[in-house]
Amino acid sequence: MIDILFRSLENHDIVSEAERAQLRMILDKERNVEPDEDIVKQGSRPLFSTVLASGFAARYKLTVDGTRQITALHVPGDFVDLHAFLLKTMDHGIVALSPCRIITVDHADLLTLTHSAPHLTRLFWLKTLVDGAVHREWIVAMGRRSKRAHLAHIICELFVRLRAVGLTEGRSFYFPLSQGEMADVLGLSLVHMNRTIQSLRRDGLISWTNQTIEILAWDELAAIADFDPTYLSFQVEPR
């Protein structure tokens, strides 16, 4: 189950067998989470962090007027709330968007790792830096791209991230979010989200049915999205 975390880390650097063993030791309880259930609540001060072993999850914030903005999507292998280890108080919530399997790690054990395992520490740090890089790319998409390009960008990103952990089949991948949830990702209304999706469909760039997205024309889609995967740091080198 935890192999997915190793697989995820190995997109950036080599993880030694000794490090794997160290990691296996600190992995704690495993449990299932239902769709729409909070994995971590906004405002809480968790004493553990969570690895997503399977399923899709999102970070989100609610505004005073009750709308929701999803600030990040997480795929299997992601360390969804490593942030709380040092931020202490969760400034946002994390919710399951599909049935999820999660594994927790005590913050006390992470603290020990920062003393005994500098390389693993740097890899975890790197994972949070990549989260930040994704945030920046989303900010660019929200500020300077059309909604159509923004959606294309997110689809490209998801495909590359899912492929990196072996969760694509050919040019398609399982993607269980509803259009309403995607609207909270793009910061759109549900109605316009629907129209934006249809625009990509009409042009033969993607198909999206039965919770599955298939990319029908990668080059065109990436061109529309102005997609450059550099920010994902999927390059194996000493970190």
Add this chain to the structure above:
Amino acid sequence: MIDILFRSLENHDIVSEAERAQLRMILDKERNVEPDEDIVKQGSRPLFSTVLASGFAARYKLTVDGTRQITALHVPGDFVDLHAFLLKTMDHGIVALSPCRIITVDHADLLTLTHSAPHLTRLFWLKTLVDGAVHREWIVAMGRRSKRAHLAHIICELFVRLRAVGLTEGRSFYFPLSQGEMADVLGLSLVHMNRTIQSLRRDGLISWTNQTIEILAWDELAAIADFDPTYLSFQVEPR
């Protein structure tokens, strides 16, 4: 000059005298940067990171059609490109928005720190996590708030961050960005940026002249912005 970095770190946790000494040792060259000059270029692989000692700087990305989106603003005391230490390749550029004084630190020295100084390592990690938290707040503002609220939010955030390093006077602070640069922050056109600023001025919430912003009605401004400073993690506790 480097005291500003200590001051910045001390908003989150206590920094011992021994740690200060350790930090002073690895601080490298100091130099001035002119407005509009790149501090770090997009696509480069720097071998050092940069602390902003004075002035304002921004992270930004350019899109294919030549527009610019600023993804973060940096104030004195910020470690503006700690990210490159582990990400290796800069996926974005960093530009000076005013005359800046910067201090560089070799990545080799940071690497040593991750072995010999776990607490300092965690503090640096934390700084990048706060950057991420700010990104998330910006995503929420771009996706789910009106442009007026977005601007109010950024002004509140800047005030709190600048106050934390002692750079406010009463309710006002020096802020040298042009309206065109602010448009690249909010993802707006210059014309609408101007109108948004005027809307806050007309309502007597802020004054903004001579590169100085004064907050005339904090409570109202924070209410419009839906501003909750939790995400900045300005709380001194063991990290």
Add this chain to the structure above:
DNA sequence: CGGTGACTTGACCTCTGTCAAGAGAAGTGG
């Protein structure tokens, strides 16, 4: 005194939100 950059204002148009309604699929209980 002309040039430059930043700010301001008006007119117009497009993108996106809101409201409203309907279709289709899936699950639920009698």
Add this chain to the structure above:
DNA sequence: CCACTTCTCTTGACAGAGGTCAAGTCACCG
């Protein structure tokens, strides 16, 4: 097995937020 609810997706009509184009003002500077 069928009526009924519920959820998601879809479409149309209209209104408002924000973009684009164009022009003008103002301060500063060589």
